Amino acid sequence: MDDPFTTEKYTAKSRQAISDKRLQGALADVQARLGPATQTMYSAQPEGAGIRQQAHEIRQRCIENLDILLEALADKVTGNGGQVFFANDAEEAVSCCLAVAKKHGVKTVVKGKSMVTEEVGLNQALEAEGVDVAETDLGEYIIQLAGEKPSHIIAPAIHKTREQVGQLFAEKLGIDYTADPAALTQAARAVLREKFLAADMGITGCNLACAQTGHITTVSNEGNIRMTSTLPRVHVAFMGMERVVATLKDHDILFRLLSSGAAAQKLGGYVSYVGGPGPEDYPDGPVAFHLIIIDNGRSRMLADPAFREMLCCIRCSACLNVCPVYGKIGGHAYGSPYSGPVGAVVTPLLAGLNRAQDLCFGETLCGACKQACPVDIDLPRMLRELRFRLAEGDETWSATPVSKPEKFAMDTFAWFTSHPAAYRAALFSASRMQALVYAKEGPIRQLPGPLAGWTRSRTLRKISSRPFRSQWKSRKQPS
Amino acid sequence: MIQNHRASFINRVRQSLGPDIGPADVRRARIFPETSEKVSQNLLQAVQSRAPKERETLLAMLMDQAGPLHLHVTPVADPAEAAQQIAALVRQKNPEWGEKKSLIRWSHPLLDALDLESVLADQHIPVHTTAMDSQADLQGQRQLIRENTVASFMGITAADYCVADTATIVMKTHPHQGRAVSLVPSVHVAVITIDQILTNLTELYAVLDDEKNTPENGLTHHMVFISGPSKTADIELTMVHGAHGPKEMHIFVIRA
Numbered sequence: 001m002d003d004p005f006t007t008e009k010y011t012a013k014s015r016q017a018i019s020d021k022r023l024q025g026a027l028a029d030v031q032a033r034l035g036p037a038t039q040t041m042y043s044a045q046p047e048g049a050g051i052r053q054q055a056h057e058i059r060q061r062c063i064e065n066l067d068i069l070l071e072a073l074a075d076k077v078t079g080n081g082g083q084v085f086f087a088n089d090a091e092e093a094v095s096c097c098l099a100v101a102k103k104h105g106v107k108t109v110v111k112g113k114s115m116v117t118e119e120v121g122l123n124q125a126l127e128a129e130g131v132d133v134a135e136t137d138l139g140e141y142i143i144q145l146a147g148e149k150p151s152h153i154i155a156p157a158i159h160k161t162r163e164q165v166g167q168l169f170a171e172k173l174g175i176d177y178t179a180d181p182a183a184l185t186q187a188a189r190a191v192l193r194e195k196f197l198a199a200d201m202g203i204t205g206c207n208l209a210c211a212q213t214g215h216i217t218t219v220s221n222e223g224n225i226r227m228t229s230t231l232p233r234v235h236v237a238f239m240g241m242e243r244v245v246a247t248l249k250d251h252d253i254l255f256r257l258l259s260s261g262a263a264a265q266k267l268g269g270y271v272s273y274v275g276g277p278g279p280e281d282y283p284d285g286p287v288a289f290h291l292i293i294i295d296n297g298r299s300r301m302l303a304d305p306a307f308r309e310m311l312c313c314i315r316c317s318a319c320l321n322v323c324p325v326y327g328k329i330g331g332h333a334y335g336s337p338y339s340g341p342v343g344a345v346v347t348p349l350l351a352g353l354n355r356a357q358d359l360c361f362g363e364t365l366c367g368a369c370k371q372a373c374p375v376d377i378d379l380p381r382m383l384r385e386l387r388f389r390l391a392e393g394d395e396t397w398s399a400t401p402v403s404k405p406e407k408f409a410m411d412t413f414a415w416f417t418s419h420p421a422a423y424r425a426a427l428f429s430a431s432r433m434q435a436l437v438y439a440k441e442g443p444i445r446q447l448p449g450p451l452a453g454w455t456r457s458r459t460l461r462k463i464s465s466r467p468f469r470s471q472w473k474s475r476k477q478p479s
Numbered sequence: 480m481i482q483n484h485r486a487s488f489i490n491r492v493r494q495s496l497g498p499d500i501g502p503a504d505v506r507r508a509r510i511f512p513e514t515s516e517k518v519s520q521n522l523l524q525a526v527q528s529r530a531p532k533e534r535e536t537l538l539a540m541l542m543d544q545a546g547p548l549h550l551h552v553t554p555v556a557d558p559a560e561a562a563q564q565i566a567a568l569v570r571q572k573n574p575e576w577g578e579k580k581s582l583i584r585w586s587h588p589l590l591d592a593l594d595l596e597s598v599l600a601d602q603h604i605p606v607h608t609t610a611m612d613s614q615a616d617l618q619g620q621r622q623l624i625r626e627n628t629v630a631s632f633m634g635i636t637a638a639d640y641c642v643a644d645t646a647t648i649v650m651k652t653h654p655h656q657g658r659a660v661s662l663v664p665s666v667h668v669a670v671i672t673i674d675q676i677l678t679n680l681t682e683l684y685a686v687l688d689d690e691k692n693t694p695e696n697g698l699t700h701h702m703v704f705i706s707g708p709s710k711t712a713d714i715e716l717t718m719v720h721g722a723h724g725p726k727e728m729h730i731f732v733i734r735a
Contacts, residue, residue: 193723231659281654
């Protein structure tokens with residue numbers, strides 16, 4: 001199976017992105033349009049400013065009762081004539097989908113945008129079996145034609161200019177070149193309409209599920225997910241196991257916040273509730289519905305009190321739209337279907353801490369993501385926790401210490417700070433020693449050896465010959 | 480079929496939650512409350528006892544919200560006027576795919592009352608429905624309905640509810656009411672009555688919650704909320720209407 005993660009290239013890809021002027025413009029644009037607008041939408045909710053905290057409590061309560069919610073959801077869907085499959089990992093999820101496709105003699109598939117299917121590498125697996133897979137979200141369709149990966153959770157082709165899309169369509173769809181978004185959208189509309197009408201199977205993700213009523217819900221503005229879940233005779237939905245709430249009331253609040261967080265909307269254009277296949281004597285709709293509920297490492301997050309909070313996430317991508325790091329390096333650098341702050345936490349937890357270590361070290365801990373999160377997830381706390389586990393090493397996550405010298409240096413520093421006399425003595429001798437190496441006035445411009453990285457893009461102030469404590473003591477008290 | 484791991488899957492989730500979570504039945508009772516809250520009861524009462532003047536206020540609110548979403552809301556006096564308005568639209572609009580104009584509509588009492596078949600007779604426009612005869616060949620009927628839906632340039636539906644604050648129509652899936660009618664044709668027209676308008680989503684969910692346990696109007700196997708025509712901003716964040724679904728959407732609100 002293809003590995004969906006290429007997180008090792010984080011630093012190289014970031015550097016590449018920063019020097020890409022067109023990408024910088026596109027990222028600045030998406031952040032300027034969606035970032036502030038999202039905040040306005042939150043505060044316009046009838047529940048008032050506290051709604052994000054309220055939603056956090058709802059999600060926390062749902063996650064703490066996840067076993068019950070999943071059972072209730074599965075019972076209802078099964079009772080409605082649907083099939084529910086529980087997949088422990090990516091491989092099981094994919095083979096389940098392949099088995100369904102085989103059973104129904106599926107040759108062509110249309111897909112709604114779904115990050116969890118990217119996570120399990122579904123498209124490649126279907127294509128390997130000779131099934132024709134068409135992504136139908138316009139952005140996702142563009143990157144599928146271009147042979148690329150999504151760079152934003154809800155706007156996957158945000159890194160492409162209209163001219164690039166025009167050239168791509170001229171080349172792949174054989175239309176006359178145009179850079180007009182309306183004409184390009186119309187061209188894709190015509191091609192994809194035929195695909196929708198011909199497809200044997202539709203595959204979607206799941207934005208949220210309601211356990212009490214037994215429905216999964218999907219949202220789109222284009223209507224492609226409705227097409228995908230209405231026209232083919234078989235509908236398969238992929239769902240990360242945490243995407244469930246208990247009641248309709250919970251669902252109402254979270255879906256409003258999802259719409260606000262994702263696109264600064266009151267409500268997404270099309271919201272579909274799917275609880276099973278329709279009876280045979282209904283005029284249309286799929287005759288088979290399969291729900292694949294995926295763990296793939298999520299129960300490990302559930303079991304770790306420090307990372308359980310991550311399962312509250314509803315993948316709206318609001319944190320991408322405010323993150324100063326995402327705003328510079330874009331989505332591809334993260335090497336994961338999940339980019340931005342959410343990606344920096346969730347990717348290490350899915351792909352392995354050491355493998356994705358650069359992601360959590362790359363974020364700034366500025367806290368903008370927490371402020372933008374519709375369910376008030378403390379991403380900075382989890383980033384710090386990941387850094388801690390990576391520094392110390394961690395058995396449950398099979399993490400080995402990132403840098404032994406750094407760990408030694410930090411442990412030494414910790415010892416000195418808790419022994420004041422030794423600390424003062426060390427500072428005193430260091431301030432005398434530095435005078436021998438750095439004779440010049442002003443800050444230190446280049447540290448030696450392994451410390452040089454610190455001064456590559458900043459200077460370091462010299463240690464004062466008189467420590468702050470003694471300056472403070474001799475300071476004149478205002479009378 | 481490959482093996483399903485439900486029991487072990489749920490068990491692992493339970494184990495991951497830790498030893499202190501408490502018995503499942505106690506937690507189940509707590510997370511799925513039996514009785515609806517007093518707030519919901521009050522909301523329901525407000526919906527049921529709404530005065531005509533308040534309904535007009537909601538209609539005005541719906542029209543305000545619909546504008547920016549490119550959703551056209553037109554109040555009409557009665558079903559006959561709704562039918563005339565639809566006839567005018569049919570005359571005005573050209574089909575997006577192919578030359579011939581035809582319509583597809585739900586089989587629904589409100590739409591039956593419009594008598595579109597007669598109103599459109601002088602334009603020679605065929606009006607198909609999604610009515611099913613459960614005694615006849617189901618496959619064949621579904622096939623024909625699909626062909627008619629794909630061939631139609633306009634789809635006409637009713638709705639269960641309409642939410643003013645978000646300019647949303649709510650449609651549960653009922654027999655004889657095709658889902659694709661509001662999706663595949665280039666123009667979607669929904670006909671509703673003024674008493675179907677609710678204030679906001681909170682009110683809607685109170686109503687849905689109240690109905691969820693009654694078999695005849697429970698949530699059914701499928702329900703959709705539609706707030707305006709299909710749209711996308713996937714190319715340089717430029718808004719374009721008509722990505723996959725209808726390019727145009729109209730709601731006619733019957734006042735009487």
